Amino acid sequence: GENVEQHPSTLSVQEGDSAVIKCTYSDSASNYFPWYKQELGKRPQLIIDIRSNVGEKKDQRIAVTLNKTAKHFSLHITETQPEDSAVYFCAAPLPDFNKFYFGSGTKLNVKP
């Protein structure tokens, strides 16, 4: 099966700084890489995703980069705000088996 590793497990930044969270995966068959945000006491929600035919995708202050050769993808948040404080999960589903593998999560704390 797939093995998804996510780092760091916690990240504390000052408001306005950038935050980067990295995930690595093991199975080269994975071709879809989503990122989910989970606020305290809430359900996970998709914030951005990327498919293997592109190397980078941006949506306002959020971007995801993918390196298929090295099997890693990263979430970049620029100009962080207190409302970005949450737990972020990466995922790498295996398309042939439709199994979904999530990373262990990164707790981001943005200090005002």
Next chain:
Amino acid sequence: EAQVTQNPRYLITVTGKKLTVTCSQNMNHEYMSWYRQDPGLGLRQIYYSMNVEVTDKGDVPEGYKVSRKEKRNFPLILESPSPNQTSLYFCASSLNGVDEQYFGPGTRLTVT
């Protein structure tokens, strides 16, 4: 309103007493899945279903059962709950397996 619903939201039960957590979606999604969330372990997939009468094991299926008799419903059954099944459970659905997943509000289960 497009949504995934789960019931109950909170449940405290005793070891060995069979229980069912219901999940329903109104988006006509083919793919549905159950996850458990434990501190430091992220989201782990229990079972998933690609369509009616089609179910398969995720990463941690032991001690759980599911059924998919209708497209909109995907109940999770614990035939004989044990304390190590104390967790936060999420149901999710998506158009297909490799697409945005919409999560339910979660069910916090405590088994004593």
